[in-house]
Amino acid sequence: MKAKTKLWFTEDGKTVMGAGRAELLKTIDEERSLRKACQKLGISYKHAWMMLKKMNDALGEPAVVTVRGGKEQGTFLTELGRKLLVEYETNKKVINEAVGDETSWENVSFKLSARNKLPGKVIEVEKSGLVSKLTIEIEPSVLTSVVTEEAVEKLDIKPGDRVYAVIKSTEVMVAIAVGEKESESSSSKKSDLSD
Numbered sequence: 001m002k003a004k005t006k007l008w009f010t011e012d013g014k015t016v017m018g019a020g021r022a023e024l025l026k027t028i029d030e031e032r033s034l035r036k037a038c039q040k041l042g043i044s045y046k047h048a049w050m051m052l053k054k055m056n057d058a059l060g061e062p063a064v065v066t067v068r069g070g071k072e073q074g075t076f077l078t079e080l081g082r083k084l085l086v087e088y089e090t091n092k093k094v095i096n097e098a099v100g101d102e103t104s105w106e107n108v109s110f111k112l113s114a115r116n117k118l119p120g121k122v123i124e125v126e127k128s129g130l131v132s133k134l135t136i137e138i139e140p141s142v143l144t145s146v147v148t149e150e151a152v153e154k155l156d157i158k159p160g161d162r163v164y165a166v167i168k169s170t171e172v173m174v175a176i177a178v179g180e181k182e183s184e185s186s187s188s189k190k191s192d193l194s195d
Contacts, residue, residue: 014058032074087129117164
């Protein structure tokens with residue numbers, strides 16, 4: 001049995017990009033034409049155009065532009081479109097590496113269920129655009145969790161923090177250990193969960 005993951009970027013609850021939109025942007029970049037990209041991917045022009053419209057609406061600015069007439073005509077990624085595609089591919093690679101690391105769970109000798117909360121200590125917080133990669137020491141092993149950068153900022157997660165890795169059937173969430181942050185900062189901030 002193999003674990004599989006899905007990655008998508010959202011903005012204010014709207015999906016910006018998932019695998020389909022990333023593949024469309026990548027193919028547009030290769031073909032320099034929306035029509036040729038549609039043919040290569042085997043999707044209708046209308047469907048592709050609607051995907052791009054939803055992406056642009058969620059972003060508030062275009063990820064692709066179309067130039068008509070002349071030698072330089074075609075459909076091209078904007079700077080934002082290129083950045084988004086690079087971030088998507090980078091984060092997809094990070095997630096696949098984390099999921100594919102068979103050694104990360106070899107020392108965990110108990111069954112996992114949707115209610116497992118594993119106490120641990122944050123070793124590293126690696127921010128990469130829209131998502132962050134947390135490396136958490138859970139004796140006697142180390143776990144990697146990929147969460148949104150917004151969640152890391154909201155929970156104010158830093159190396160050395162005590163957290164809980166909350167294991168669900170499809171994801172690992174992170175929660176601040178109650179009392180740990182409060183004792184350090186003497187604040188009454190409540191613990192939140194991220195996803």
